Amino acid sequence: MSAPAAARPLTLGDLAAKKDAGEPIVMVTAYDHPSARIAEDAGVDMVLVGDSAAMTVLGHSSTVPVTIDEMLMLTRAVRRGLSAPLLVGDLPFGSYEASDELAVATAQRFVKEAGCDLVKIERGGTTVDRARAIAAAGIPVVGHVGLTPQSATSLGGYRAQGRTADAALALIDDALALQDAGCAVLVIEAVPAEVTALLVQRLRIPVIGIGAGADTDGQVLVWHDLLGITDGPTAKFVKRYADLRGAALAAVGDYAREVRSGAYPAPEHTYAMPAEELTRLEDLLAAR
Template sequence: MSAHASTPARVTIPTLAQKKAAGEPIAMVTAYDYPGAQIAEAAGADVVLVGDSGAMTVLGYDSTVPVTVDEMLMLTRAVRRGLSNPMLVGDLPFGSYEASDGDAVRTAQRFVKEAGCDAVKIERGGATVARARAIVDAGIPVMGHVGLTPQSVNALGGYRSQGRTAEAALHVARDAAALQEAGCFALVFEAIPSEATAAIVPGLEIPVIGIGAGPAADGQVLVFHDLLGIYGGHAARFVKRYADLRTAMVEGVAAYVDDVRSGGYPAAEHSYAMEPGEAERLRDLLAE
């Protein structure tokens, strides 16, 4: 692990604000289970997001839309048990907060009370701004998310970069400003052209975490299974592979399967033995 990859104290909202002010990049990563959380902790991540991307990477759905609140809470509780220092943010799934402020607050409260989240994340501007304000007013920190919002993939016409024209980028900027005004402590910019991010971020007071939004963001986030090469599905343009664990995992399990079928496993060193004479006594007892 790099000497710089350490998080000496618990990360809080003021910590992130200080990092933005100091020009110190924020490192956020997704995680969906206890071992993933432990890895993010050991690697020194600042923020761990239990993203609804877990619907695809660990639960096998075709998109993020079908995942339920209970499924997300299960994943988030597991991550909480593996974290000490990084801030924990839970993604509110599609259909759990859009209908009313009351729904939004109740769902956010469950993520704090039942899963131990430090904050929650919701997608889009527009009507979502009111939901963000309601959750913040209820005392729960909110991270916003603009640009490509996977929960709205059908309305957006697919997983496409957003803000590619000046007018479209202005819409992103207005959503971002509205979410900031609603009280969000940070924003995720997803699949937004680098030039748009560079133009918008200086006008915002809160940290912006980019995913496919270029280097001008205040920090970056990638999906755990994407950056480690575990997920076998389509990888977005912005994904950088830092390892190829899926190949290593398949090779390891295949070697085990071959060993079992050839009789090479288990060997004597993988087995337990009875005390001297006990096996013979057992045979005698079974024969009676």
């Protein structure tokens, strides 16, 4: 029996069609090849190799320390695991802010070296100019407004944004400016649902929410959050669909106990040499 044909790679046109049809877009983060394969087989539409890897994979306390080379390594691993979903690479802090030339050069690396379909950058302000430059270079851009982790310190920490009328208006203006600059998709994070609803009405491009309510065109969650891989508190918007940390802890604990008790490895986990070869080996050793 032949293997099933690989799913057709999705396009930006497919995302636009989903938006027009009211069909929700499913996006997850992933940081390695096994996770990418699971995302592929689960049928998600988009995979983001987020700079959240700094915290979920590399053990940092924020997204800021992760480097371009680290992000490229992780993104290449994910690329090798994907066929159908669109791959988005997160440009890390310090890799695009200084100039249009730097932004384009970094984005080109993510496309050429890691096979990204789109790149993501954070905030409005001068980032709007960087988005315009990258899009003009022929690379699709995902904008990101609301809680932008790369600038969490200046935002007062990891907390919801746009909770006053003035702050919400500024956020909406940033989103519209990013769309006008050529962004193909927008991520909106940790924003009141009422603000999101008003924003989505004013945008033509697909909007992916994370902690921004149900009025977006799609949703994204961090891999380790939705699978329950990490311990400790999570953001209000996180729903854990599994407890893989608990399952892993139990499994490794069982393994450790069996090794210490001698129950593992059992005969069924052990390779055997044919009796005649063992006899011959013993004779050869004895003759030395």
